[in-house]
Amino acid sequence: AQTVTQSQPEMSVQEAETVTLSCTYDTSESDYYLFWYKQPPSRQMILVIRQEAYKQQNATENRFSVNFQKAAKSFSLKISDSQLGDAAMYFCAWVGGTSYGKLTFGQGTILTVHP
Amino acid sequence: DAGVTQSPTHLIKTRGQQVTLRCSPKSGHDTVSWYQQALGQGPQFIFQYYEEEERQRGNFPDRFSGHQFPNYSSELNVNALLLGDSALYLCASSLAWGNSNQPQHFGDGTRLSIL
Numbered sequence: 001a002q003t004v005t006q007s008q009p010e011m012s013v014q015e016a017e018t019v020t021l022s023c024t025y026d027t028s029e030s031d032y033y034l035f036w037y038k039q040p041p042s043r044q045m046i047l048v049i050r051q052e053a054y055k056q057q058n059a060t061e062n063r064f065s066v067n068f069q070k071a072a073k074s075f076s077l078k079i080s081d082s083q084l085g086d087a088a089m090y091f092c093a094w095v096g097g098t099s100y101g102k103l104t105f106g107q108g109t110i111l112t113v114h115p
Numbered sequence: 116d117a118g119v120t121q122s123p124t125h126l127i128k129t130r131g132q133q134v135t136l137r138c139s140p141k142s143g144h145d146t147v148s149w150y151q152q153a154l155g156q157g158p159q160f161i162f163q164y165y166e167e168e169e170r171q172r173g174n175f176p177d178r179f180s181g182h183q184f185p186n187y188s189s190e191l192n193v194n195a196l197l198l199g200d201s202a203l204y205l206c207a208s209s210l211a212w213g214n215s216n217q218p219q220h221f222g223d224g225t226r227l228s229i230l
Binding site for chain 2: 004031032033035037042043044045046047050052091093095096097099100101102103104105106107108
């Protein structure tokens with residue numbers, strides 16, 4: 001069974017600074033996708049960034065980028081120039097192979113942004 | 116373009132009762148998945164519907180059942196409610212079941228409280 005682990009229950013960052021959220025996963029499958037989702041207090045799960053396992057290049061979306069280390073099964077999220085609106089719960093998620101869209105989520109990391 | 120909509124927003128029930136939650140997928144999406152999110156935890160996959168059939172199921176008892184209608188909307192039914200069923204229930208939709216590359220779009224969820 002696939003597992004996703006987020007070892008940082010809480011993180012904090014000063015506005016305009018950079019923070020990195022960690023995620024590791026375990027799978028025996030070779031074809032899969034990794035995601036970071038953001039869940040603000042409004043509850044809606046919002047897709048932040050996506051990485052295809054077959055791509056060596058790390059995905060980037062504006063201020064958000066990932067460090068994907070396939071051999072180490074590590075998938076961290078870097079948020080640059082942090083903004084107050086980035087404060088939320090962040091979830092790492094895995095899907096792939098025969099899971100047909102069944103997302104496996106980590107436990108989440110609460111990010112606090114200080115002005 | 117309407118996103119995923121869920122109803123009701125919040126629901127209070129007592130132990131032993133039955134509840135039905137509803138979800139309308141994002142326009143153009145044909146696959147609906149349901150997740151249970153306990154407070155402070157990551158979402159857990161309940162089941163997934165495509166072409167009006169349950170395609171995958173997570174580790175949830177038979178008290179949890181669902182349905183998908185011809186217009187792709189879906190219902191989640193829970194019978195014989197337990198205190199442990201208190202959670203945020205998230206609905207997610209995507210296009211083309213079986214294609215893990217397609218991102219899932221989430222609704223705002225239904226907060227179910229069991230007294």
